[in-house]
Amino acid sequence: MTSWQPAEIAWDQAAGRAAAPGISGSLRTGSELSAARFRLEPGATVPRHAHPNEEFGQVLSGSLELDVGGHVSVLRAGAGFLIPRDITHAARAGQEGCVLLECYAPPRDPFPPAGGQS
């Protein structure tokens, strides 16, 4: 390798950025995928949107109401989800907020796109 980037991602030390009102996130981008960790304040909403990246998510703490193509489920800490590309989805954090881990393939960077959606 011509340059060495540590494998470890210390999310708490990574610079966060605002993704939407009540949502901040940190991002690490590779060549085939990107990973992000988001903190959502209680009730924070991810507006309805779609993107060409397949999306995997994992609820690390709290809960998330997830709407994927009109199918709504409430995911609690420990649950994951997989959203195919181009499927419209939206989300809202539960009353305790939510910490969410996500991976996108191909990479989704820059992130968030203009407009602040995630």
Place this chain on the structure above:
Amino acid sequence: MTSWQPAEIAWDQAAGRAAAPGISGSLRTGSELSAARFRLEPGATVPRHAHPNEEFGQVLSGSLELDVGGHVSVLRAGAGFLIPRDITHAARAGQEGCVLLECYAPPRDPFPPAGGQS
């Protein structure tokens, strides 16, 4: 969509499979990435190996000693990591064991490959 597969991944209800001695995992595969959750018993080792899939990981609980290309670090719950494709790596769970979430792009399925490496 011609068929509907729920977005949610209830890892605890997913069928686990042995990946290596002391390691079991569950897998969900998409078109661009695959996601897996592994449980490693205390001291369980992931043999040194490499694969053409880029790999993202997140320590959900416990700790993991990770060797990526000879750079060794100890990751604790909350830390993530990103391993470029074709980089040799190995791992060992700490004395409390480890629950590990991973994403691979492109998908790594079937998993584990013949030989039981992860």
